[in-house]
Amino acid sequence: MLKTYQYPKFPFVRPAELDSPQTRHVPVIVVGAGPVGLSAAIDLAQRNIPVVLLDEDDTVSIGSRGVCYAKRALEILDRYGVGERVVQKGVSWNVGRTFFRDEEVFRFNLVPEPDHHRPGMVNLQQYYLEEYLIDRARELPNIDLRWKSTVIGVTPGEDAVTVRVETPAGAYALSCDWLIAADGARSPIRRMLGLDIEGKIFMDRFLIADVVMKADFPPERWFWFDPPFHPGQSVLLHRQADDVWRIDFQLGWDADPEEEKKPERVIPRIRAMLGDDREFELEWVSVYTFQCRRMKRFNHGRVLFVGDSAHQVSPFGARGANSGIQDVDNLGWKLELVMQGKAPAALLDTYSDERTYAADENIRNSTRSTDFITPKGNVSKTFRNAVLGLARHHPFARGLVNSGRLSVPSFYVDSPLNTPDADAFAGRMVPGAPMDDAPVAAAGGGSPWLLPHFGQGFRLMIALDDAAALDAATAEGLAALRRGAIPVEPIVIAREGGAPGGIETLHDVKGRVRERYDLQPGTVYLVRPDQHVAARWRRFDPAAIEAALRRASGQRA
Amino acid sequence: MMITLEYNFREPRTRTFYGYEAGDAFYEALIEAHRDLDEEQSALVNARLVLLLANHVGDVDLLREAIRLAREDVVGG
Ligand SMILES: Cc1cc2nc3c(=O)[nH]c(=O)nc-3n(C[C@H](O)[C@H](O)[C@H](O)COP(=O)(O)OP(=O)(O)OC[C@H]3O[C@@H](n4cnc5c(N)ncnc54)[C@H](O)[C@@H]3O)c2cc1C
Numbered sequence: 060m061l062k063t064y065q066y067p068k069f070p071f072v073r074p075a076e077l078d079s080p081q082t083r084h085v086p087v088i089v090v091g092a093g094p095v096g097l098s099a100a101i102d103l104a105q106r107n108i109p110v111v112l113l114d115e116d117d118t119v120s121i122g123s124r125g126v127c128y129a130k131r132a133l134e135i136l137d138r139y140g141v142g143e144r145v146v147q148k149g150v151s152w153n154v155g156r157t158f159f160r161d162e163e164v165f166r167f168n169l170v171p172e173p174d175h176h177r178p179g180m181v182n183l184q185q186y187y188l189e190e191y192l193i194d195r196a197r198e199l200p201n202i203d204l205r206w207k208s209t210v211i212g213v214t215p216g217e218d219a220v221t222v223r224v225e226t227p228a229g230a231y232a233l234s235c236d237w238l239i240a241a242d243g244a245r246s247p248i249r250r251m252l253g254l255d256i257e258g259k260i261f262m263d264r265f266l267i268a269d270v271v272m273k274a275d276f277p278p279e280r281w282f283w284f285d286p287p288f289h290p291g292q293s294v295l296l297h298r299q300a301d302d303v304w305r306i307d308f309q310l311g312w313d314a315d316p317e318e319e320k321k322p323e324r325v326i327p328r329i330r331a332m333l334g335d336d337r338e339f340e341l342e343w344v345s346v347y348t349f350q351c352r353r354m355k356r357f358n359h360g361r362v363l364f365v366g367d368s369a370h371q372v373s374p375f376g377a378r379g380a381n382s383g384i385q386d387v388d389n390l391g392w393k394l395e396l397v398m399q400g401k402a403p404a405a406l407l408d409t410y411s412d413e414r415t416y417a418a419d420e421n422i423r424n425s426t427r428s429t430d431f432i433t434p435k436g437n438v439s440k441t442f443r444n445a446v447l448g449l450a451r452h453h454p455f456a457r458g459l460v461n462s463g464r465l466s467v468p469s470f471y472v473d474s475p476l477n478t479p480d481a482d483a484f485a486g487r488m489v490p491g492a493p494m495d496d497a498p499v500a501a502a503g504g505g506s507p508w509l510l511p512h513f514g515q516g517f518r519l520m521i522a523l524d525d526a527a528a529l530d531a532a533t534a535e536g537l538a539a540l541r542r543g544a545i546p547v548e549p550i551v552i553a554r555e556g557g558a559p560g561g562i563e564t565l566h567d568v569k570g571r572v573r574e575r576y577d578l579q580p581g582t583v584y585l586v587r588p589d590q591h592v593a594a595r596w597r598r599f600d601p602a603a604i605e606a607a608l609r610r611a612s613g614q615r616a
Numbered sequence: 617m618m619i620t621l622e623y624n625f626r627e628p629r630t631r632t633f634y635g636y637e638a639g640d641a642f643y644e645a646l647i648e649a650h651r652d653l654d655e656e657q658s659a660l661v662n663a664r665l666v667l668l669l670a671n672h673v674g675d676v677d678l679l680r681e682a683i684r685l686a687r688e689d690v691v692g693g
Contacts, residue, residue, distance in 0.1 A: 427640045438650045438658045448689055458623035459639050470633050487633055
């Protein structure tokens with residue numbers, strides 16, 4: 060029991076399969092209703108694909124785990140219909156402050172650029188995120204969410220995958236075209252299939268404490284290296300919802316986890332940090348070790364691994380759930396195209412290619428952070444302290460201070476789905492880039508931000524000065540793209556005017572779209588359903604767009 | 617010429633999208649250079665590294681300034 064949160068308990072419903080001798084077949088089974096499995100179910104259900112979602116438990120994530128949800132994950136959660144609730148309930152922050160011993164050495168701002176809808180980070184207890192996703196999943200009629208349903212066996216096949224599900228009322232079998240394994244770091248499915256996951260464990264332990272207190276500290280991330288109240292180690296302080304504060308104390312490898320969890324040891328540590336007069340109550344304590352590892356491939360025939368089952372990182376950088384949600388964003392549209400027969404199954408290989416690339420980036424960054432935060436050996440420690448000492452005076456050293464490089468999306472620059480630029484462009488919206496947001500005015504109503512107008516399906520963004528000046532030939536070309544087997548919805552970005560034929564028009568009210576995408580009149584961007592850039596040109600060329608669309612959907616160009 | 621104290625790390629042959637990547641890559645390589653070395657060997661590697669970089673910089677006035685900044689706060693601090 061927590062003081063600020065009551066864990067919901069979801070009812071087990073006896074499934075009809077228990078009373079039938081036949082094995083039922085469904086299109087998709089998702090195993091695991093953590094943040095990633097829930098996101099996967101919602102993504103597919105929003106594509107009109109029915110999903111059976113199985114979870115062994117009957118509640119949300121227990122205790123203190125994920126805290127920070129990054130801008131990119133929030134943008135995806137917007138598409139899943141829960142972004143606003145997360146932002147409203149959570150604590151938004153952009154500023155991080157870093158202390159060395161008793162002095163502040165450095166601060167950073169996660170969103171140094173103005174005019175983005177979502178903040179750099181929102182802090183929210185993981186159980187709230189899961190609760191909101193569950194609420195959303197229950198709104199979608201084609202999600203069949205089954206609690207107290209443990210997958211105890213999996214049989215992969217050429218044409219189908221069969222799982223054995225154990226429930227309080229007995230066990231049954233269920234088969235599917237596609238199995239999504241979102242069953243967490245220990246992934247029973249990964250183990251049952253005998254698949255490896257490789258990486259390393261960090262020889263350190265961290266005490267994670269949630270405390271309830273009224274404090275008027277600003278909503279910032281505070282990180283201490285070697286502070287007087289916890290000498291020789293690091294400490295991290297985050298504010299979460301409901302006046303709950305999360306404190307992470309590095310303990311070292313030799314600490315005894317059972318001893319360290321006792322309130323009589325934890326409370327003095329927190330007192331030393333907050334001062335004797337600060338009133339607080341202990342909400343949760345646990346001791347963690349962390350590892351960084353990933354599977355070689357994330358797709359194995361008809362079994363697709365997402366989230367922690369496929370990859371794990373140390374928490375410095377908050378790249379766990381954030382990257383799992385991006386896995387799902389990458390997978391959903393590809394699986395839909397394959398299931399519709401509009402793309403070859405090989406498109407799913409690019410799910411693995413792009414997301415293992417992202418996982419490597421996440422592992423690399425969180426490993427570097429961990430090595431900086433918990434230096435092993437005297438030389439590492441000397442360099443670390445030299446950086447922190449120089450950071451007081453010199454900007455270059457501040458750039459080297461690494462207390463966690465916070466979750467940012469990958470640029471899939473090497474992806475086979477990209478069409479390389481043939482024309483010259485400035486800026487970072489290269490093929491493979493995750494779209495930058497910007498303020499817009501939607502002529503036909505709708506969000507005053509760019510990103511919500513993209514996603515779900517392919518989009519073609521075409522830039523004009525005056526949208527009304529769209530010529531007839533281009534309008535006809537756009538209409539044809541819309542009617543294609545894989546439809547591409549056009550969006551005109553203009554300074555003024557409305558495009559003919561009811562084509563969605565957005566006004567670039569602050570000029571940020573032009574600036575961020577290096578737009579000129581006539582510039583065209585083909586954007587994937589996950590809001591990554593597929594291709595771009597300086598002029599509208601239907602044949603080039605068709606070829607890029609074939610390539611971006613895994614067909615031979 | 618003045619000593620550069622602004623962040624100046626870059627990897628010209630790799631396209632990076634986040635400012636910290638080049639500096640972090642350097643730092644990783646620096647720590648990696650000491651793997652499996654004993655203290656004496658590590659000190660020697662550091663000394664050799666300083667000498668290599670000093671020669672690359674070349675400008676002795678600049679090096680004197682770097683030496684002064686390196687000692688600052690360490691001595692008597
Ligand atoms: C201390 C700590 C701090 C963290 N901080 C952050 C952070 O700030 N930001 C961030 O993004 N991430 C953070 N993370 C990581 C984050 O918690 C995980 O990445 C995230 O929970 C992974 O989600 P998932 O859905 O893949 O797996 P899980 O959340 O582990 O969910 C797996 C689900 O599968 C179910 N399951 C397992 N086996 C079976 C089975 N056989 N049959 C049916 N169901 C099964 C489980 O019941 C569970 O619900 C942190 C983690 C820790 C430990």
